[in-house]
Structures are given as structure tokens and as C-alpha cells.
Amino acid sequence: MVEYVKRILLVCCVVTAAASVSSVHAVEKKGLLVHASIYGSTIEASYWVKAIIGHEHHLDVKALPQVITVEPYDYVIIGSLTRNEKPVEPIYEFVEKFRAALAGKEVCYFLTCGDTDETMVLKVPGQDAHLIGGRNYLMDMLQSFPEIKPVVIAGFGGRSVKPTLNLKDSFMVWLVGKLAKEGEVGGGLDIWESLVPERVEAFANEVRVKVLGLGPRENVEQFRGYWQSLQPASLADPSKKKFDPRPFDYRHSTDRIHYVRARMPGTLDDGIALLDTWAREAGIDLREQVKNFFNVYYHGVKSYGGKEMTIHVVPSTLPEDPGSVHFSFRSYDKPDNRAGVETDIDRAAQMITARSK
Ligand SMILES: Cc1cc2nc3c(=O)[nH]c(=O)nc-3n(C[C@H](O)[C@H](O)[C@H](O)COP(=O)(O)O)c2cc1C
Numbered sequence: 472m473v474e475y476v477k478r479i480l481l482v483c484c485v486v487t488a489a490a491s492v493s494s495v496h497a498v499e500k501k502g503l504l505v506h507a508s509i510y511g512s513t514i515e516a517s518y519w520v521k522a523i524i525g526h527e528h529h530l531d532v533k534a535l536p537q538v539i540t541v542e543p544y545d546y547v548i549i550g551s552l553t554r555n556e557k558p559v560e561p562i563y564e565f566v567e568k569f570r571a572a573l574a575g576k577e578v579c580y581f582l583t584c585g586d587t588d589e590t591m592v593l594k595v596p597g598q599d600a601h602l603i604g605g606r607n608y609l610m611d612m613l614q615s616f617p618e619i620k621p622v623v624i625a626g627f628g629g630r631s632v633k634p635t636l637n638l639k640d641s642f643m644v645w646l647v648g649k650l651a652k653e654g655e656v657g658g659g660l661d662i663w664e665s666l667v668p669e670r671v672e673a674f675a676n677e678v679r680v681k682v683l684g685l686g687p688r689e690n691v692e693q694f695r696g697y698w699q700s701l702q703p704a705s706l707a708d709p710s711k712k713k714f715d716p717r718p719f720d721y722r723h724s725t726d727r728i729h730y731v732r733a734r735m736p737g738t739l740d741d742g743i744a745l746l747d748t749w750a751r752e753a754g755i756d757l758r759e760q761v762k763n764f765f766n767v768y769y770h771g772v773k774s775y776g777g778k779e780m781t782i783h784v785v786p787s788t789l790p791e792d793p794g795s796v797h798f799s800f801r802s803y804d805k806p807d808n809r810a811g812v813e814t815d816i817d818r819a820a821q822m823i824t825a826r827s828k
Pocket residue numbers: 507508509510511512513514552553554555556557583584585586587604605628629630631636639640641643644
């Protein structure tokens with residue numbers, strides 16, 4: 472009798488174990504990473520993301536033309552290069568084609584791009600000044616497909632190999648460099664890499680945590696080989712660095728722009744509170760233009776000597792610098808008129824620096 476009961480219990484245990492193994496398989500999510508790339512760097516970033524997520528987890532990595540359906544997948548990562556401050560048109564067409572299906576799935580977006588600073592404002596002839604860089608380039612996508620609410624988004628930065636760009640692209644890149652009021656970044660380089668490895672790592676780990684319910688992978692630096700190469704930044708001067716980011720604290724004043732960049736420990740809300748105090752004390756009307764979960768773009772408007780002027784102000788958090796809030800201040804007024812503006816911007820920078828001590 473005792474032997475019989477033991478047997479029954481053993482059978483029960485085996486059945487329960489088998490059921491729990493099959494339920495583990497049932498919850499293992501299947502992913503698709505679909506990418507659009509012209510010169511290859513978005514493909515490199517895609518396999519890098521896959522490596523951090525882990526080859527033991529199902530994630531198909533496919534170019535856009537290789538995908539005929541998203542039905543088999545629980546989650547979809549969409550990666551694109553940036554062109555004209557947005558993901559490329561075929562990515563919009565892909566999301567449009569599968570928008571109903573994607574709205575019912577977990578979706579993540581990432582971009583490779585030249586500009587990564589999410590406090591950046593661009594003012595070029597014929598356009599209003601507007602936010603650019605990193606995740607800002609995904610905002611049009613979010614507005615175009617509001618029913619798709621991405622779980623994770625990122626703007627990694629990217630790679631530009633100037634001697635191999637086609638003629639049209641080469642001209643565009645040259646033109647954008649000339650229009651940049653803060654001066655061209657990556658000038659004089661054959662290969663310019665703006666990618667911030669910590670952003671790729673933070674993105675892939677967020678997918679692990681938020682989509683797959685796993686812990687973040689540690690020792691992620693081991694996968695940076697997906698990006699590194701031995702080629703020099705400049706064939707004429709191999710000692711040059713491929714990416715020499717501007718410091719987070721930076722001041723640049725020319726007849727085209729008065730630009731100050733600063734940062735302090737804290738959250739985006741801390742940054743907003745500091746700006747409110749600064750604006751109130753300086754008599755500046757802080758008018759919100761855009762608000763995202765990671766940054767805000769304000770026009771700081773005030774009359775200086777009877778002339779109304781605008782300071783472009785952006786507080787932003789950056790994925791590679793957790794626990795800090797970054798700021799940029801820009802005035803496009805001419806130096807003869809903007810002495811008061813410069814004083815007000817410098818006061819803000821002092822307040823931020825005081826919080827950093
Ligand atoms: C013609 C052209 C336009 C671009 N436009 C932008 C842009 O608006 N903003 C930006 O940050 N990067 C821009 N880039 C940089 C690319 O997005 C970046 O180099 C990317 O890593 C290229 O990806 P790929 O190698 O996968 O093609 C542009 C590059 C080219 C060649």
C-alpha cells in the first residue's frame with residue numbers, strides 16, 4: 472500500500488514538472504528585430520542588441536525586405552538609420568502595413584543617427600528652431616502611429632564613413648555641417664562614429680527586463696566588438712579619434728550663436744524646477760514647446776531694451792549618464808543685442824554649477 476502511494480506521488484511530481492516545463496516554453500517570447508540600413512551601421516547595432524539580449528532567446532534579425540508578416544512574434548524591435556531627422560521612409564511603410572498587428576504587440580524602436588545630444592536644437596533657414604538628436608528623431612513616428620506605444624526607445628548615434636558615401640549623401644552631410652551653428656562635429660575625419668555604446672547596452676537590457684522579464688545582463692562591455700574596428704578615423708592622420716564628444720559643460724559664443732551646455736545631479740523634474748526658479752528671478756516667460764518623458768523644449772521669452780528675444784532652453788536626461796539632468800541654452804540673436812541674454816544664460820549656468828558641488 473505504501474509503495475502504491477509513493478508511486479502515485481512520483482507520477483504526480485513528474486506530471487507537475489512536465490507541465491511547468493511546458494509552461495516555461497509557453498511564456499518564452501518570440502522576437503523579431505527588423506532593420507533598415509544603407510551603409511551597414513544599423514545592421515551592426517542590430518546584432519549587438521541581439522547578443523546582449525542573448526542568443527538563447529528567440530530573436531530573428533531581418534532586413535525589411537525579408538519580412539512578410541509579424542504574426543509569429545510576441546515582440547518586434549524596429550531599428551532604422553536616421554535621415555532628415557526621422558527613420559527612413561521604408562520604416563514608415565513597414566509600420567503602416569502592419570500597424571494593426573503591431574498595435575497588439577510589444578514594440579521597441581531604436582535609431583542610429585549622427586547627432587546624439589538630446590538637448591540639441593537646430594535652426595536652419597526656412598524652418599522653425601526645433602529639437603533634434605537621439606530619441607527626438609522618433610517623436611514624429613510616435614505621433615504618426617499613436618496606437619503603437621513602444622516599450623523602449625533609443626537613439627544610439629551611429630557611424631558615417633565619409634569617403635564611401637554616394638555623391639548626394641556626401642553633399643547633404645557637407646551642407647548640414649556648414650549649417651550647424653555650434654560648428655561642425657566630426658570635421659576632417661574619414662570615419663566619424665557618434666555611437667554611445669552605453670545606449671545600446673541600456674536599450675538591450677531594457678528589452679530584457681521590460682519585454683522578456685529577465686534581469687539585465689552584466690559584463691555587457693564584452694559585446695562592444697560588434698562595433699569596434701581597427702580602421703583609423705583619418706587616413707591622413709591616424710592619431711585622430713573617431714568620436715570626440717563635446718564636454719557636457721561647454722560654452723561657445725560666436726556671431727551666429729551664444730550656446731551654453733551644463734549638467735547637474737538630479738531628475739528631469741529637478742531640472743524643470745531649477746529653470747522655473749531661474750525664469751521667475753530673471754523675469755523670463757518660460758513657454759513650453761515640446762514635452763517628452765526624457766526632455767522639455769522651452770522658449771524663454773523676455774524683453775531686453777524694448778526688444779523681445781527668445782532663449783532656447785532644453786533640460787534632458789541622457790541614458791549614458793543616469794542620475795544627471797543636462798541643459799542647453801541657445802540664443803541666435805546678434806552679439807550687439809544679446810548682452811542681457813548672455814547675462815541671464817550665464818546666471819542659469821551658475822545655478823546649475825552650484826547644484827553640482
Ligand atoms: C544623407 C544623410 C542624411 C542624414 N541625416 C541625418 C539626420 O537628419 N540626423 C542625424 O542625426 N543623422 C543623420 N545621418 C547620419 C546617419 O543616420 C548615420 O550615419 C547612420 O549611422 C547611418 O546608418 P547606416 O550605416 O545603417 O546606413 C544622415 C546620414 C546621411 C548620409
